[in-house]
Amino acid sequence: MSVRTAPHPVRSPFARIAAALLIAVGLASGSVAAQPTAGPGAQIELESTVFDVGRQLRCPTCVSESVAGSNSAIATEMRSEIRELLQEGRTEREILALYRERYGDWILLEPPREGIHLWVWALPAIALAAGVGGLALLMVRWTRASRAAEREEPLDPDARRRVREALEESA
Amino acid sequence: MTRIVLIIAVTGALGGLFLYGLLRGEPDRDIRSARLDRPAPTFELPLYARYQAEFGPTFSSAEALGERPMVVNFWASWCGPCYEEAPELQEAWRRHGDEVQFVGVQTQDRGKRTEGRAFIDQFDLGFPNVIDDDSRLGIEYGLFGVPETFFVRSDGTVMYKHAGPVSLDDLETRIAELTAP
Amino acid sequence: MPLSLGELGGAALLLALAFSAWGLVGGAIGAIRRDPRLLTSARMAAFATFLAMTAAIAIMEVALLTDDFSVSYVADTSRVGSPLWVKVVTLWAALEGSLLLWGWLLSGYWALLASVAPNTPLRPWALTTMAGVQLFFVLVPALIAPPFLIVEPVPLDGPGPNPLLQNHWMMAVHPVLMYLGFVGLTVPFSYAMAALITKRPGSEWMASTRRWTLLGWGFLTAANVTGGWWSYEVLGWGGYWAWDPVENVAIMPWLTATAFVHSVQVQERRRMLKAWNLLLIVLTFSLTLLGTFLIRSGVVSSVHAFGDGPVGPYFLAFFVLVMFLSLSLLALRWDQVRDRADLDHPVSREGAFLGTNLLFLALTFAVLLGTLFPLIVEAVSGARVTVGAPFFDQATLPLWMGVLALMGIGPLLPWRRAPDQTLFRNLAWMTGAAVATAAVAAAVGMRGVYPLLTVALAAWNLASLALLLTGALAARLRARRQSVVQAVRRYAHENKRRFGSMIVHFGVVMMAVAIMASSAYRVDEQIRIDLGGSTEWYGYTLTAADRFMDATEARVRAGAVIDVHRDGRRVTTLTPTINVFAGQSMSVPTPDVLYRPLYDIYLNVAANIGPDQEFVVLRAVRSPLVTWIWVAGVVMAIGTVYALTPSAGAARETRTSKTEERAQA
Known part of the structure; x- marks a missing residue:
C-alpha cells in the first residue's frame, strides 16, 4: 500500500510519513463511532455475525484475505456495512447475495454450488468415490486370489508366508 | 505404452496449466464487472466547492442521467496511476463533455479534502468531482481498486468497466460506443 | 587487489x-x-x-x-x-x-x-x-x-x-524447518529412484531411508505448526490457518508424506504396495517442487507471496522433468513393482493403512484442486473465481474425521488376520467412550455435527491408545513383577518406534480438539474503548490506559496500552501495536495475546491511533484452546524424535538436545 502523505503533528519527516501509513490501516473515524448501542450480549452476537459473514467474503483490495481477516480500510468499511445491514434485519444470505451482485462470484470465498463452480465441489467427491470403489475392487480381488492360493497350496499360513517372502527377497 | 501416454498426458496437462499461469503473469485486478448491462448504482454525494456553483452542494447521478450517458471515474489522492490518467480524462471531457456526463469520485481516501482539492487543482479538472468519504459508493460499484472507470449508458446500465489508468484512446473508443445511436 | x-x-x-x-x-x-x-x-x-x-x-x-x-x-x-x-x-x-x-x-x-x-x-x-x-x-x-x-x-x-519477516523471531525458525523437511524427503525419493533404476523395488530402499523419511516428515510437521503459530502472532486476524495458497502448498507434501510414512510399514511387514509407495514418494517430492514453483512465480496470489523472481520457469521445467522421469521409470518397471494378490482380509492392519492412504490422497487432491481451480477456470473460460477457506473446510472436514476414525482402529488391528474377539471388545470400549463423550458434550451445550464428532473421535482415539498400552503392558505385568511405571518405561524403551507413534497420535488428537474448539467457538469483535474507559470482555475487564506513538531508527510504532483485569485483579497489560519499518511502506501489526489454557484473549489494533484521538479501536478475538495446538505440535515433535532415537542408551544425549530444539521451535 502506498500512501502519499498526510499532515500529522509528529516530529521527524520519516515519522510523519509513517504516521500517515499508520492511518492507512485504520478507517475514517466517522464509521468507527457508528457502533451498535444494544446490550453487551446482543452486541457480541451481532459482532460475531459480522465476522462470520466477513469470513465468506473476499476482500476486494487485498491480495488473498477475507473481509473478516483483513484490517484494510475497505474490509473495515465492508464490515461496518455488514453490521448496518444486519441491524436492518437483513439475513446473512441476503448480504452475501448483495455483494455477489456488486462483485460477481469472485467475492465469494465459498464457491456457489452452480455453474462452473460445481466442478470444484464435485471432483473431490468423485475422486474419493473412485478411490473407494477402486480400493474395494482391489481388496476383493486380492482377498479372493489369496484364498484361491490357499486352496491350491494347502500349506500352513506361516510356511506359505516364508516361502513367499523368500521368493520376493530373491526377486 | 498406454502408461507412458498417460504419464505424458498428466505431466503435459499440469505443465501446460502452469505455463499458462506463468505467461499470464501475476493475476491482475482486471476482473469483469458484475454490474455490466445492469443498472449502475445511483448516488448523491457532496461536491468539491469549485463545482457547487454549477450543480449545488451535491451531485445527483439520477438527475444527470436520462438523456446523457455517463463516465464515472473513481480515484484517490494516494494512487499513482490516477495522476497518470487525470489529464486524459480532462481532455476527453473537453471534447465530449456536452454529450457525456463526466463525474469523478474520490474514494478509498478517507475523505481527505486537502489532498483531493490539490489533485483536482493540479489538473484543473472541469467535470464535477464528488467525495465518497466512507468508500461506500466504491463498494456498491464493485471496485477492486483505484483507478477504475465505469461507462454508463443513458438508460442507466453499465456498458463497460475499465480497470487501471484509462487513456484518451480508450476513452474515445468507449465514448463513441456510448453515444452511438 | x-x-x-x-x-x-x-x-x-x-x-x-x-x-x-x-x-x-x-x-x-x-x-x-x-x-x-x-x-x-x-x-x-x-x-x-x-x-x-x-x-x-x-x-x-x-x-x-x-x-x-x-x-x-x-x-x-x-x-x-x-x-x-x-x-x-x-x-x-x-x-x-x-x-x-x-x-x-x-x-x-x-x-x-x-x-x-x-x-x-x-x-x-x-x-x-x-x-x-x-x-x-x-x-x-x-x-x-x-x-x-x-x-x-x-x-x-x-x-x-520484508517487514512481515522482521517482525517476529519465528522468521529464524519456521523457514529453516520447512526447507529441512523438503530436503529431508529428497533422500527417500533418491533411494526410490535407485530402487527403480537397479530393479530392486523390494523393501530395501525403504528400510535404508526409514529414519530419513521420518525425519523429513517430522520437520514438515514442525514447520507447518510453527508456521501456524507465526501467522497467529503476526497476521493480526486471530487465526493460524487461512487456507492461503502458500499454506496449501506446504500442507500437500505433508499429507502425502504422512500417507507414505504409514504405507511403508505395509510394505515392510507384508511386502505389499510396492508401486504405491514408489508413487507416493514421487508425488511427495514433486509436490515440494510444485509448491515452490507456485509461490515463487506469482502464478497464484497469496498473502505471503515471496515476490516473483526469474525462477518460475526453471522450477516449472524441473517439476515437469522430475514428474516425467520418475513416473516413466516407474512405468518401465511396472511388471516388477505391481502387487501380487496378497490381502488376507480387508479388516486388518494393512486394510486400515490402505484406507488411511486413500483419505490422505483424497485430502491432497481436494487441497490441490481448490488451490489450482481459479487458475484452471481462468485458463479454460477466462472467468475469475475464488476458492477460499469455506471450501477447504467443507471439503476436508469429512476426510479429517475419517482419518481420526481410522487412526483409532488401525493400530489395534492385527496384521493379516481377520478380526477376532479381542478386537470387538476393544471396539466396544472405544465406541462406548466416543458415545459417552459426545453425550456429555451435547449435554453441556455443544452443538454442531463436526464439533460433536471431533470430541467423540478424540475419546475414541484416547480409548484406543489406552487399550493399546494396557494390552501391551498386561502381559508384561503378569510375566514380571514390576511396577506400572517401570513396565511403561521398559515398554517405551523397547518399542521406541511404536511408542513414539503413540505419542504422535496423542498429539494429533490434542490438535484435532484444539483446532475444532478454536475455529468453531471463536468470537471476534471490533471494540472501541475511550481512553481511561473500560469494557467487559468474556470475564475480563479491558481498560484503555494509554496509547503511544514512538519512532526509533528502525521503525515507527503506534499502539494501545490495555490493562487486563479479572475479578478486580490485574492480570496483564497488553500492547497491541502497528509498526512501519524503515525503508518499507507496508505497515504490519503486532497483536498482543494473553495466552491461557482455556481461551486466549487476542487484541489487535483495528483503526488509526492518533495523538489527538481519545479512543482506541481494537479487534478482540477469543479463541478457545488455541494454545493446545502449539502444545500438540511439540508433543508430535517429541513423539517423532522418540521414534527416531536408536534403541541404544548412547543416543540419549542427542535425543534430549533434539527434543529441546523442537520444544523451542
Whole structure:
C-alpha cells in the first residue's frame, strides 16, 4: 500500500510519513463511532455475525484475505456495512447475495454450488468415490486370489508366508 | 505404452496449466464487472466547492442521467496511476463533455479534502468531482481498486468497466460506443 | 587487489556447480560401469559440494553482517540499522538467499548420506539422484537467481527485509524447518529412484531411508505448526490457518508424506504396495517442487507471496522433468513393482493403512484442486473465481474425521488376520467412550455435527491408545513383577518406534480438539474503548490506559496500552501495536495475546491511533484452546524424535538436545 502523505503533528519527516501509513490501516473515524448501542450480549452476537459473514467474503483490495481477516480500510468499511445491514434485519444470505451482485462470484470465498463452480465441489467427491470403489475392487480381488492360493497350496499360513517372502527377497 | 501416454498426458496437462499461469503473469485486478448491462448504482454525494456553483452542494447521478450517458471515474489522492490518467480524462471531457456526463469520485481516501482539492487543482479538472468519504459508493460499484472507470449508458446500465489508468484512446473508443445511436 | 565478497561467493557457487555436476555425471557413469574409483570420486563430490556451499553461505553471512552493500542480495534486502539477528536471518528473507539456503541444506544431507549410507547396490544411484537434485539447486543460485552480483556504485544502505519477516523471531525458525523437511524427503525419493533404476523395488530402499523419511516428515510437521503459530502472532486476524495458497502448498507434501510414512510399514511387514509407495514418494517430492514453483512465480496470489523472481520457469521445467522421469521409470518397471494378490482380509492392519492412504490422497487432491481451480477456470473460460477457506473446510472436514476414525482402529488391528474377539471388545470400549463423550458434550451445550464428532473421535482415539498400552503392558505385568511405571518405561524403551507413534497420535488428537474448539467457538469483535474507559470482555475487564506513538531508527510504532483485569485483579497489560519499518511502506501489526489454557484473549489494533484521538479501536478475538495446538505440535515433535532415537542408551544425549530444539521451535 502506498500512501502519499498526510499532515500529522509528529516530529521527524520519516515519522510523519509513517504516521500517515499508520492511518492507512485504520478507517475514517466517522464509521468507527457508528457502533451498535444494544446490550453487551446482543452486541457480541451481532459482532460475531459480522465476522462470520466477513469470513465468506473476499476482500476486494487485498491480495488473498477475507473481509473478516483483513484490517484494510475497505474490509473495515465492508464490515461496518455488514453490521448496518444486519441491524436492518437483513439475513446473512441476503448480504452475501448483495455483494455477489456488486462483485460477481469472485467475492465469494465459498464457491456457489452452480455453474462452473460445481466442478470444484464435485471432483473431490468423485475422486474419493473412485478411490473407494477402486480400493474395494482391489481388496476383493486380492482377498479372493489369496484364498484361491490357499486352496491350491494347502500349506500352513506361516510356511506359505516364508516361502513367499523368500521368493520376493530373491526377486 | 498406454502408461507412458498417460504419464505424458498428466505431466503435459499440469505443465501446460502452469505455463499458462506463468505467461499470464501475476493475476491482475482486471476482473469483469458484475454490474455490466445492469443498472449502475445511483448516488448523491457532496461536491468539491469549485463545482457547487454549477450543480449545488451535491451531485445527483439520477438527475444527470436520462438523456446523457455517463463516465464515472473513481480515484484517490494516494494512487499513482490516477495522476497518470487525470489529464486524459480532462481532455476527453473537453471534447465530449456536452454529450457525456463526466463525474469523478474520490474514494478509498478517507475523505481527505486537502489532498483531493490539490489533485483536482493540479489538473484543473472541469467535470464535477464528488467525495465518497466512507468508500461506500466504491463498494456498491464493485471496485477492486483505484483507478477504475465505469461507462454508463443513458438508460442507466453499465456498458463497460475499465480497470487501471484509462487513456484518451480508450476513452474515445468507449465514448463513441456510448453515444452511438 | 583483494577479491570482493561478491566475487568470492560467486566463485564458491561455481565450484559447487562443478562438483555437483561431477556427482551426477561421474556417479551415473560409475554406477553404469560399476567402477568403484569413479563412484568414490563421485561420492567425494558430495563433500566438496557441501564445503563449497558452506563457503557460499558463510560469505553471504559475512556480507550481511558487515553491511557489504556491494553484494546484490545484501543491497536488495539488508539494512545497516537492522538488529543483529535480523541480519543473520536475512539470508533467507528473500528469494535468492532462501534458495541458497535450500541448496546448502540439501548439500548437507547429500554429504551426510554419502558418509553414513551403507555400501549397498542402491547407494550409487541414490547418491547420483541426490546429485541431480543438488545440481538444480546450485544452478538456481549460481546462474538463475544469483545473490552474489556485484553492485556498482556501492549503495550506502538498503531497504531492509520484508517487514512481515522482521517482525517476529519465528522468521529464524519456521523457514529453516520447512526447507529441512523438503530436503529431508529428497533422500527417500533418491533411494526410490535407485530402487527403480537397479530393479530392486523390494523393501530395501525403504528400510535404508526409514529414519530419513521420518525425519523429513517430522520437520514438515514442525514447520507447518510453527508456521501456524507465526501467522497467529503476526497476521493480526486471530487465526493460524487461512487456507492461503502458500499454506496449501506446504500442507500437500505433508499429507502425502504422512500417507507414505504409514504405507511403508505395509510394505515392510507384508511386502505389499510396492508401486504405491514408489508413487507416493514421487508425488511427495514433486509436490515440494510444485509448491515452490507456485509461490515463487506469482502464478497464484497469496498473502505471503515471496515476490516473483526469474525462477518460475526453471522450477516449472524441473517439476515437469522430475514428474516425467520418475513416473516413466516407474512405468518401465511396472511388471516388477505391481502387487501380487496378497490381502488376507480387508479388516486388518494393512486394510486400515490402505484406507488411511486413500483419505490422505483424497485430502491432497481436494487441497490441490481448490488451490489450482481459479487458475484452471481462468485458463479454460477466462472467468475469475475464488476458492477460499469455506471450501477447504467443507471439503476436508469429512476426510479429517475419517482419518481420526481410522487412526483409532488401525493400530489395534492385527496384521493379516481377520478380526477376532479381542478386537470387538476393544471396539466396544472405544465406541462406548466416543458415545459417552459426545453425550456429555451435547449435554453441556455443544452443538454442531463436526464439533460433536471431533470430541467423540478424540475419546475414541484416547480409548484406543489406552487399550493399546494396557494390552501391551498386561502381559508384561503378569510375566514380571514390576511396577506400572517401570513396565511403561521398559515398554517405551523397547518399542521406541511404536511408542513414539503413540505419542504422535496423542498429539494429533490434542490438535484435532484444539483446532475444532478454536475455529468453531471463536468470537471476534471490533471494540472501541475511550481512553481511561473500560469494557467487559468474556470475564475480563479491558481498560484503555494509554496509547503511544514512538519512532526509533528502525521503525515507527503506534499502539494501545490495555490493562487486563479479572475479578478486580490485574492480570496483564497488553500492547497491541502497528509498526512501519524503515525503508518499507507496508505497515504490519503486532497483536498482543494473553495466552491461557482455556481461551486466549487476542487484541489487535483495528483503526488509526492518533495523538489527538481519545479512543482506541481494537479487534478482540477469543479463541478457545488455541494454545493446545502449539502444545500438540511439540508433543508430535517429541513423539517423532522418540521414534527416531536408536534403541541404544548412547543416543540419549542427542535425543534430549533434539527434543529441546523442537520444544523451542
